[in-house]
Amino acid sequence: MSSSEDGNLPPRASSQDCLFSTPDEVDTEFDAILLHDMLVASVARSCRLTKRHAHAAAERPGFVPKTSVMKMLVARTPSQREAIIATYRTLYGRYLLQDIRANLGGIVGQGLITLLQPPAFRDAGWIRKAVTRVPTNENLLREVLCARNNKEIRDIHVAYKEMFARDLYRDIKTVCSGKFRDLLLKILRARRSEAPAEEVRAEEIARDLRLASINAYNGCDTEDEESNRDLFVDVFTKESVSQLRLVMEIYQKDFSEPVQDAIARTLTGHLMKAVKFTSLWAQSEAKYFAHLLHDALFPPLDERKSVRTLHSISSRTHSVSNIFHRAVCGLQLSLHAPSVQTVPEETTEVTVPGNLPLSPGSHKPPSCNKTFLIRIIMSRCDLDIDHVADEFELAFAVPLKTAFTERTEGDFRDLLSTACGF
Incomplete structure (x- = not known):
């Protein structure tokens, strides 16, 4: 019996028709059936194949590559994805996210799971x-x-x-x-004001922020320093987004510098970065996420090095005594070793898009942060990824598509490009 004659199944359609149908034409039940065929049935068939027949099987109808899964899920709206997940569970008694994790895995599976989650x-x-x-x-x-x-x-x-x-x-x-x-x-506490912006109050806040930053720059006692920090924290956690935008516009106009400079003078450490993040987000969500994308694609060398160092230290299984013993032995060897004069080699600095310097003697920038990229792209692809891409190109003079081409590869690049509509 053909699929169209079976009353339990919708009329058979090609994979291409399903993948690129418009949102109004989507049949979530058929999507669930096709996803099951991609993730479970095709995997079961491939497990029975020898290596000699694997390439031929890939050309057979029904043996669908993971790119098709990406295109289908990215082309659906959030509500349609929720319906597909529920239908998949009803038809097969299985969880779609678990099947994606089991049969795709890796960074692509992680990206699709991120996309499907509310x-x-x-x-x-x-x-x-x-x-x-x-x-x-x-x-x-x-x-x-x-x-x-x-x-x-x-x-x-x-x-x-x-x-x-x-x-x-x-x-x-x-x-x-x-x-x-x-x-x-x-x-x-979710108590940020949602009131409209008031110009008079915005001018007062801008003057207070300016005064606090100048006091912090010139040096002040501990009590004043505490009150200066509290002022910035209160302003950027309580004022409405529209009010913050007006405050930053007035600050830029009156004092000829962005408010981020005042934040850097007054605050330090994680607090300074958090308040800066909030100010960028309040100015423009698209610009905020464009800067995050740049940090994920072109991570600073020192930051990547510190992250690797933390991971290596946390994963080390040697005892403190062994580490100390090795350090002492190394010191002794260095003290007894003959001194050798070395002539520094002449190196040429290489740069990549975004003005990220490479380490001497290296022809590749530090690898991109794939998990970071997944978080940004998959959380914005249904909202404002087009605006984020425009802001990225405006700020860094590099098209986002070009950055993906240079910094990513394979299925991961296909996933990001599909999510962005490239």
Whole structure:
């Protein structure tokens, strides 16, 4: 019996028709059936093939490459993806996310799982990874929490409680410290004003920020320094987005510098970076995510080196005594070794898009942060990825498509390009 004659199945259509149909024409039941054929049935067939027949099988109808899975899921709206997940569960008694994780795996599987998750659950999962890592991933906490509005923060609270049976506010209070913790806790209270901008009040705030930054630059006692930090934290966690935009416009106009310069003079460390993140997000979400994309594609050399060092130290299984013993032995060898004069080699500095310098003698920049890229692209592809791409090219004079071509490869590049519509 053909598929069209079976009353339980929709009329048979080609993979290309399904992948590129318009949103109004999407049949979520057929999508679920085709996804099952891609992820489960085709994998079962391929497992029975010898290497000699593998290439021929790839050309057979029904043996669908992972690129087709990407194109199908990216072409659907969030509500259609939710319907596909529910239909998949009803038809096969299986979870679509689990089948993607089992049969695709790797960075592509991670990207598609990120795409299929509801935004609040996606954010909650990232936050949980940040707070359970040792040491705590403050960069990820800043990236997620400093760029969310009140409703999104409340949704994250609910999702975090449902996923992990834990209280988000309490976990952040436990793992973070200092003024950075105070800022995150104020964001988590979701009490940012939503009132329209007021010009008179914006001028007062701009003057207060200017005075606080000058006092911090000239040096002040501990009490004044504390009040200066509190001022910046209160302004950027309580004022509405429209009010912050007006404050930053007035500050730029009156004092001929961006407010980010005042933030850098007054604050330090993770607190300074968090307030800067919030200011960039308030100015323009597209510009904010464009800068994050640049950091993910062209990570600074020193930052990548420090991350690798942290990971190597945390994964080391040697005892402290063994490390100390090796250090002492190395010192003794260096003391007894004959001195040799070395002539420094002449090196040429090589640059890549985004003015990222390469290390001497190296012809490749540090590898891009794939997980970081997945978080940004998959969270924005349904919202404003076109504007983010435009801001990226405007800020760094490199088209985002070109950056993908130069910094990524293979299925990962295909995933990012498909999500961006390239």
